[in-house]
Amino acid sequence: MRRKTQISLLAVGHACVDIYQGCVAALIPFFVAERDYGYAVASGIVLAASLLSSVAQPVFGALTDRWAMPWLLPVSTLLSGVGIALTGLTGSYGLTLVFVAVSGIGIAAYHPESARVARLVGRGSHSAMSWFSLGGNIGFALAPVMVAVAIGHGSLRWTPVLVLPALAGAALCVPVLRMLRILGRPRAGSSKAPPATSSDDLTSFVKLSLAVVFRSVVFTGLSTFISLYARQRMEGSATAGTMALFLLFLGGAVGSVLGGYLANRHDRVHVSRWSYLVSVLAVAGVIHTPGPAMLLFVALTSAGLYVPFSLQVTLGQDYLPSRIGTASGVTLGLTVSIGGLTSPLLGHLADSTSLRTALTPLIAMPALSWLLFRTLPEPPPPTPYEAA
Template identity: 60%
Template sequence: MLAAGHATVDFYQGAVPALVPFLVAGRGYGYVAVSGIVLAATLLSSIVQPLFGVLTDRWRMPWLIPVSMVLAGAGVAAGGVTDSYVLTWLAVALSGLGVAAYHPESARLARIASEGSHVRMSWFSLGGTLGFASAPVLVTPLLAGWGLGASPFLLLPAVLGAVVTLPAIRALSGGERAAEAAAPVSGSDDWPSFVRLTLVIVFRSVVYVGLSAFVALYMGGGAAGAVALFVLFAGGAVGTVLGGRLAGRWGRARTMRLAYALAVPAVAGVVLVPGPVAYAFVAASSIALYAPFSLHVTLGQDFLPTRVGTASGVTLGLAVSVGGLASPVVGAVAEASSLRVALACLIVFPALAWLLARTLKDPAPVPARPDEGRSAPSPA
């Protein structure tokens, strides 16, 4: 149920790139303008998500999960029918706020449900990845057939996801689990390692958000662009599950280093290899970039065992979304030279992630409990 809810929220993150070709065709937006729309989806999420993490470290807020789902859906639904660029930007930013509010509390509950298992946590992350992957499959046919005026229908998945998730929220937030809230949190926070992990995720975010924003246009838009987005997002589903299983065998840090090493030639292939073969490199890039995704979350929580909400807000929020801040730069480079040159600039970021990941080691995992995040945070 939590994975289904995660799919619902991340569907709206994937819906924004799927909207881009229609905004270009229907409203004449240029590269910089659509980069700003992508920025709107990530800016509030980047800034606000850690704040929600701090709040969930102090108070139980399970009600925030369904509310944030509806907010994320309402923003995207409104973005397609607004009559100005500013209103579209604000509507998409509202969706980003909903996404920001969702992740810290849901990740806390997912940690309880997974009982610290990397594989189980990867299934929670897989839900979000499948939500991403389904966005172009649902959004593109809807808007291609009915136009941007049909975007209010995109609110329906949010309502359905909120309803489906409610039983899991009740089960994980009450009864015996809630009675254990007074138990102390064990472990000490390793801030230096957490900061390095955060930078790794930021580098990963820049390349992934850049690809998700422009790969559809780079592959020609229309049906070809929708296929490219689906391959990009669906490849992430494979990578998410694969990463959890490899981590169980090789460890999280080693799996993360291998994934980023493989991401360098994969991203280069997207830019440099022409024709249909480029789709294979899109898939390879997505698999490599998503293999460490759920591992980032559990590593961050184990680096900051007394601040699980904060760790979740950063690893699932700030560091992931901050890549959107670089998308206008990618758009500006594309307009000044070409989209191929702009995407070629992304190749350096998985290399930087690999170099920094080499400095990280697996911490001893801290058992997950339902009271995590309920104690007052220890001094930094």
């Protein structure tokens, strides 16, 4: 199987899983409308999706550093889909939180192993990782469209339809698992595994992780409330809300590919610094530009926040070459999902003031990421052993 085909399969599988990360945000307006939830209560659903995922991702990453667990790919894909599919079948807020948490665990289990495999197949290539990340971005972008089609003219009882991408993603895992059996590499922790030829740079990894946390806070905050905010700014138009969320997720696809392209010509740290500077202005435009013009800033914000996304994954892996799974679990998982922990705080602030006031502090988040990237070095490229 050619490398491009392998990466394509992994990217499509990634899309099938990340649809369910996007579904959580896309379902929020329907929970608010159908169940009369306030901002804080609705944002608790995002918290449930993030909380267990935040804890589980580095755990799964550490486990995949020691043992091959390819079975996680289909199992976690199904788990992520089944959890979301069940959310509309109960009027209980508690059970809704449980089902969303189940989906979050599935997403947490998927990402470290899939990122390790993408690095193996792509042989450490920035472009390969950007295409793998693109799959996730497309999944995010498709989520609001799928939710609108499935339940936009009905009710939350139609959420079981949303399990279909999980079934497709699990089926796509079959050729991927066959590929892994053929590649059959030695695992870290086994007697056959060679030692890493580069030492870990834990200090840089911690700084990188903090930068990704700040990025996560602004992206998760916007994805949770942008649909409701766009409706407010455009005279209650439900279409405007769906379009804003779609652009927020779709812009990430453009940003991921652009990030891989730029990283082949400039170092990753330099590209990320400039992207975060652009994001500061873009987020300010989203929050303070009136009318439909805000949609342009939504797209620019998404691209700006996603240019560094795949680059941060490979940076984390290069800072921790002896713990690829752990690095992937943190940069692709923990620090991304931890942004959801701040959503209830934004929700409480919005309930007591306004959405505009609650979202304004998000302008500072990419600026903090930029400050951290100013202190980061560009690590050397991985050796063949480290890429594998």
